Amino acid sequence: MIPKDAPRADTVAILDRLVSFDTTSRRPNAPLIDWIAAYLRDHDVPFTRSRGPEDGKWSLHAIIGPQTAGGIAFAGHVDCVPVDGQDWTHDPFTLREEDGRLYARGAADMKGFVAAMLAAVPDLQAMQPARPVHLLITFDEETTCDGARHLMADVLSRDQLPDLCVVGEPTLMSPIVAHKGRLALRITFTGRAGHSSNPDGGANALHAMGRAIAYIADEASRFAREGCRAEGFVPPYTTMQVGLASGGAILNIIPEHAQLEMEWRPVPGDDARAEADRLQHALAPLHDELRRHGPDCGIRYEVICDLPPLDLPTEHPLTDLTRQVTGSNAAGHVSYGTEAGIYQRAGMPAIVCGPGDIAQAHRPDEWIAREQLDRCDRFLRAMARKVCSAP
Template sequence: MSATDILTALVSFPSIVGTPNAGIVEWVRSYLERFGIPVHILPGPESDRANLFASIGPSDKAGYILSGHMDVVPAHEAGWSSDPFALRRDGEKLFGRGTSDMKGFLAAVLAAVPALVASPLTRPIHLAFSYDEEAGCRGVPHLLARLPELCVAPLGAVIGEPSDMRPILAHKGKAAARITLRGRSGHSSRPDLGLNAVHAMATVLQAAVSAAQDLASGPFDPTFEPPYSSLQVGLIQGGQALNIIPDRCNLDIEARAIAGVDPATLLAPIQAAAEVLRASGIGVEWEDLSAYPALSLARHTALAGLLTELTDQEPLAAVSYGTEAGLFQAAGVDAIICGPGDIGRAHKPDEYILATELSACQSMIEALGKRCCA
């Protein structure tokens, strides 16, 4: 099958983040087993979704991991010119949800499998396909926990997020949380008899705004845009009707941290502001939604040099979005970002990838295979 044929199949699975993914996992498993490749299905604690791990080549040698996620963001937004889960081709453009982010990389990897299987590999190439990356990399930690039993310690991991096939050395870390405040409902004409959870959340919201403003003052890392850690409230919900005192309010908040800063610590002042409200009778709940560390790979590492040679492109110092790469590095595996497509096309209507980008990625993977034959 060509990379485009494989991408057609992968896009047809609406593997929305946070939903069961047995369909796409089974399709990939079946495809790989046709080439005699042993496949490990690794269910997560949710029980209705799983990671997938497979190895090509000798099991007793150190090799390279090709890592990507099988989930995609929803496609409810207006503006799609066609069914987002049916690949549509218009010239070199291949439209569909996940084409760039990041089923295009998975398709290129799978299209390279026949060449890899036919090669006399002296070092293995591993495929690590994860779930729920779009919810803060929730799936890959469970895969990494099993890695010592799946393979010899790898030489490095290539995370195929869309990068225009340019290697990327660093990204920010992230932590996200949900704060729930519980008050007491009642008729809005008697605010003295209730506890307004939305009003109480204003204190937390102000703490978040102040913290975000403080972060803009540094510390700085000029490799990132912006060159400082950041914090934002992305969602706030509360109340039932205008004449009912709201007894509940939720706020979702995230922090993105430059290398060397633990993103979870950036949320601590906001959690402290919420806890103060207990004294007034407000109930406070804090739920950690997701977290992953920053990636920081030195330019002089062997992995950076290898990807520079394979792509014939100098690495980009950093990007501000996050990936699974930081988790691989935290687990002791050097990691670098390099994949087909453009992050600017992701998470929007008429997401697409170019057929030439798929071919370039497949060629890079096959070239990696040749390096693993030396």
């Protein structure tokens, strides 16, 4: 169990600074990473930054203790979802406390955990760990998860891969050993414009998209009826849906362009890439039908997000250790995705355990309980002590 008298750093003060940076995924995160870099320099913690494909997007890898592979990593992202169209009662980028709740965009998902990571730095240094404690901070988790991919490539190139990883997404400090993956596609339909009074004079992209949506809906029903079952998930099967669709200009013009965005959320064991190939094969006749109207017509597929599932065995030492430190008997499953699957695929066993409630994420007046941050503060120090202290 986590000792109740464990030292508490000023996590809330750091959270106050982190949420003041608008790091919604469409914006650069460089100013926030610069602030974290300055904080680490002040504490003499070595770190490396790795940039993404877009200007102003950075991930960061810091190591406390031996500058080597091994040890344990604490991982969090600093991007957050937009506040547009949400009814906030206060400025979403100014931390506000009321009745033990700390309100701000990203407070729960997941700057609270990153604040606790940074606040723990002086105590982690004082432990003089025999094995390294890694801090992994990424961008674009809410969109592509490319930050974690670029960071892992950089870490592997330097031969500094940790042995274990804790991803601090909000779980109310309960261990999560498995989550679904996510494969998202943008599908563009290109037809030929014409006057609606002469349907044969054009190719209706919206009609093609409608047939594709009908097929996707049927496939979603097939998964629900007869798909692979993975108990512990809600629902216990792979899901798929169309979430966005658009096309057309005015009613009396045959629509030349249409576009949809869709996703699979596969349970461990199901292959979303194979399902994407199956979809493309099924829609091939639609593509050929559009293609008859010109070489620029047809169906185009673009991967938006490819997030692998997480499947850590319940008997893995990391599961046992996290249960021991949190005092939890459970090891749960969730249907949302995290960067933990990317870390596991890179060769680093990962578990999800962090402060706050996922039910508060992405909502107006997002909040995290101060009590959850207190528990996280103790958790981080206890995990580092057990994994990285000299025997």
